[in-house]
Amino acid sequence: MKKIVTIVGARPQFIKASALSRAIRNKADIQEVLVHTGQHYDASMSDVFFSDLEIPKPAYSLNIGSASHGEQTGKMLEALEKVLVKERPACVVVYGDTNSTLAGALAAVKMHIQIAHIEAGLRSFNRAMPEEINRILTDHMSSYLFCSTNAALKNLQIEGITKNVIACGDIMYDVALWAQKKVPASDEMIQKYTLNKEQKTVFATVHRAENTDNEKVLRAILSALQILAQSHTVILPVHPRTKAKIKDFGLESLLQGIRITEPMSFFETVFFEQYANVIVTDSGGIQKEAYFHKTPCVTIRTETEWVETVTRGWNVLAKPASTQDICTAVHAQMHSAKTREDISEYGNGTTAEAIIDVLIKSI
Ligand code: UD1
Secondary structure: OEEEEEEEOOHHHHHHHHHHHHHHOOOOOEEEEEEEOOOOOOOOOOHHHHHHOOOOOOOEEOOOOOOOHHHHHHHHHHHHHHHHHHHOOOEEEEEOOOHHHHHHHHHHHHOOOEEEEEOOOOOOOOOOOHHHHHHHHHHHHOOEEEEOOHHHHHHHHHOOOOOOEEEOOOHHHHHHHHHHHHOOOHHHHHHHOOOOOOOOEEEEEOOOHHHHOOHHHHHHHHHHHHHHHOOOEEEEEOOHHHHHHHHHHOOHHHHOOOEEEOOOOHHHHHHHHHHOOEEEEOOHHHHHHHHHOOOOEEEOOOOOOOHHHHHOOOEEEOOOOOHHHHHHHHHHHHHOOOOOOOOHHHOOOOHHHHHHHHHHHHO
């Protein structure tokens, strides 16, 4: 029996890990030990994902919580090393680009434990993003690099990483297909959120540090949503970081007219991704879910790692510091008759199986 330790800590990682855990439960020759660093700890950011996505209770909950990047990553590294000393797995599995990803990879590589990085090779080419540093370092430590897109494969090649680079499709597509039957009924949600069926809906999320931690940028984004809310239903579930910054900068008045909610459960998020006429987001995952659910997307960033969503017409970038740019992009996406091309490289919903097959054979 081969043992892997999976390290998760933040919301998008719970989503991705759910697909792999589900597939592993059907296999006799591989065992998973799940570790939650505690990077996300609010019930609405963590527990609800474990219950909705049927993820087993983690074997280890490290409860690290929020801190500066160095302190948070350092505390995780120390705690994860202890887990790995005890468990001695054949391989550590990490996802994406968060501080939990970097800490997990670093703890493993120092102990000569193989690392499987799922969602390897993504690049924004913006080194001011903590995520860009996390993903570059993790890729260069990893033994198996599972890429969701052709662009990711190419990025790794340019950096000289060619061994055990595997194009396997996007594990989030597995989850999107699995979730289809669990999305709440339209009538129920229309009632719960008193949605006006006559009005077009914009579903918005904002949480990236570069958008929330700069007053001018956050003001520009919220002003755009407020303008859009004059003629559309704008739903904005608010991440704790964003909530704190709105308060710090005194921007509460810009929320008038916008339908503010607490962070949403996965299934309610999927409902709005399907129901909305346009999605406005700075999340990586939601850009792709917009594509999966065929909803046009406006990404409030100056670049994206998911370049194919833009080149194939599903997604447009809008400058976060420009209220006008955001409003113009939303109107264009709302009324665009542009043909959108398929992005079949995201796979067919069997990415988790493909990853496990490689791990069982190789680790
Ligand atoms: C992290 C990831 C980001 C990912 C995002 C998903 C890093 C560097 N960034 O960003 O790539 O897209 O998760 O959401 O790892 N907070 C709470 N309760 C929680 C969690 C956070 O109140 O359960 C607050 C704290 O004030 C914290 C802030 O949110 O300081 C930011 O949380 P953190 O986990 O550091 O980063 P995210 O912005 O969530």
